Amino acid sequence: MTPNNQFNNNRFYENYQLKLPLEMDVLIPEDDSVRLLNFVLEGLDYSNLYNKYSTKGRKSKVDPKIMFKIITYANMENIWSSRDIEKHCRRDINFKWLLQGVQPPDHSTICRFKYEKMDEDVLENLFSQMLNILFELGEINFENIFIDGTKIESAANKYSFVWRKTIIYHEKNMNIKIRELFEKINKIYNQNFTINSSENIYTINEINKVLNFLYETKISTNTNFVYGKGHKKTQLQKFTEGLEKYADIRKKYDEHYLKLGDRNSYSKTDIDATFMRMKEDYMKNGQLKPAYNLQIGVESEYIVGAAVFNNPTDSPTLISFLEKLKQNLNTTYKNVVADAGYESEENYMYLKENSQNTYIKPSNYEQSKKRGYKLKYGKVENMIYDKENDKYICHNNKYLEHIKTISRKTATGYSILKKIYKCSNCKNCEFRSNCYTGKYSKKITVSPRFSELRKESLKNITSEKGNLLRINRSIQVEGAFGVIKNNYGFKRFLSKGTKNINIDILFLCLGYNINKLHSKIMNNRLGISLFKENEVA
Known part of the structure; x- marks a missing residue:
């Protein structure tokens, strides 16, 4: 038999035989991180997740709890793509062990579960439950939180930018041309349409008002508009076509302003992304790329909170981040430790009013x-x-x-x-x-208020406790970003939009925390929340 015939008859595996029953459990080491993952996630309440599924129709092939475990374990193993997760479910023994004999899901099923069934509120609830387990284990005590931010590139195209300054510049020039057009229409047709100064903006309603007048004039004068080469257009047609063009541009600019909000830029292919200057550019020329500002809070080396913002700077994100943390955890941290990028009078006052000790390094x-x-x-x-x-x-x-x-x-x-x-x-x-x-x-x-609050914060960070907390901020929260970006290789989002990205980040934090718990168990470091100065040296 020729080799081709042998492969066509599927006889290339005839010398191999599987021995049943196949016990996968014995093939996985007792101290493997997948066992810890299964133990921790089994203790969560999935009722909110199951409520997302209808009781009617065909039942899902893979139980939602198992799907949740699979995606979390994939994040532990630095597997981000749904197609890669599908491949590992078919080949990797740890994934098969989590599946409990169920047929592996395909990539579309994984995506639907992740971004449709598993919305942000459900995932936040499960993440908070895991933090409560860490609290019961004595790993975190909701006392010291170390906060920092980093910029992670969006999945948007690099050259899809829309700049507020560019819109304002072109809008001003367009406004001058509309004003000149209105003046001509008023003069020829003896009208009194509003003439704004060149600094003001003509709204779409003002433009449509003049357009309606031109349409009525066309009907009343029985004027026919002509098109193509060799036809001479009337003055009425020129006015109408010119104003229609400006009306379309005006609508486009209004859409841009709506998408921009209070930002100075956004990406056409990922509207929620803002163009930010990235640190890790290889040429060190500070390229602007569509990105998100990822904020995380760390305690005892575990990530206790995460959120993405479209603000390039850290200071405006602190209050929103802490409010979200308070809502999810139903508690308030006693000590807030952050770097100079978070210093502002508003942030100082918020922490003071919430009876939280401020350990923010002054910018000077x-x-x-x-x-x-x-x-x-x-x-x-x-x-x-x-x-x-x-x-x-x-x-x-x-x-x-x-x-x-x-x-x-x-x-x-x-x-x-x-x-x-x-x-x-x-x-x-x-x-x-x-x-x-x-x-x-x-x-x-x-x-005066800012000066007094800054002195209080300076006194806090220069105390013995403040020095210890600042050392730990550098190790714990910046260390978490180092692991995520360099060890995990997570330097660019694969999904688009704040909603999907928050889900990606929470799954990443779940995987990170279980990996950290496994590492502390293996290194006999349970219960240690702060690094001492002699340990750092």
Whole structure:
């Protein structure tokens, strides 16, 4: 028999024989992480998940609880693609053990389960239940939370950007042309349509009002519009076609503004993604790419909360992140530890009102430790404040008197009061070169509330406990990002939209936490929540 005939008759495996019954359980080591996964996830309540399934019709081939275990274990093993999960379900003995003899699901079934049946609320509930198990085991105690953020690239195309500044620029030019068109229509047809200045915006309603007039004029004058080469268009047709073109552009710009919200950019192929400057660019030229700002909170090396935002900076995300954490865990952390990127008066006040101890490093902390910082006499921190007379005293013993108070509101509506102080005369001051390089007398702007809150936070982080917490922030939360990005290779989302990405992140955190619990068990480190300074050294 030729080799081709042998393969065609499926006889190439005739020398192999499977011995039944096949006991897969004995092939998996007792300390394998898949056993720990099965033990932990068996203790969860899946009633919310089962409620997503109808009691009518054909029953699902794979039980939802088993599907949940499979996807979580795939995240533990750095398997992100649904097609790869399907392949491992058919070949990997650990996946087969989790399936309990059920036929492996295909990739479309996995996707439907992940993004349709398993919505964000259900997954948040299961994630919170797992954290409660860690609490019962004594692994976390909801006391110290270390917060940080990183940018992860979206699955969107790189060159699909829409910029707010570009829209404003082209919109302004279009507005000038519409105004000129309105002026001509008013002059020729003796109308009085509103003529805005070139800085204002013509709304779609204003444009449609003039278009309706042109349509009525066409009917009343029995004017026929012509098309194609060799036909001369009437002035009415030119006005109508020009205004129709601007109406379409106006609708497009309105859609852009709606998608932008309060952002400065978005991606056409992933509307929720914002263009951000990525750190890990190989050429070190700070390329802008569509991305999400991933925020996580870590305690005792476990991720206790995660969320994605489309803000490029960390400061506006802190309150929303902590509120979400409070809602999911039904508790409030006692100590909040974060880096200088989270410093703002609004964040300080939120933590103070919620009786949470602030361990946020001031943005000028590293600079203030340098030798030359004290020689910068123009810094408010290097001046003496006379509280009784509400004045600042500079290095030359001159007064900077309060001249006015200004108020501004943040994007969230928080009101910030700032005081402006001015020196009466800086002329011929011997310290001017180290204080002020302007033409007129020295002015400083101070937020009294922010200054007091910053001093409290500085006192906290420089205490013995504060030093220990700051060391652990660098190890625990930044270490978690190092594991996710480098060890797991998770540097780019595979799905699009905030809803789907939050689901991906929560599954990733579930897998991360079980891997961490397994690692601590194997290394006999259970119950250890903080690294000591001598351990770090």
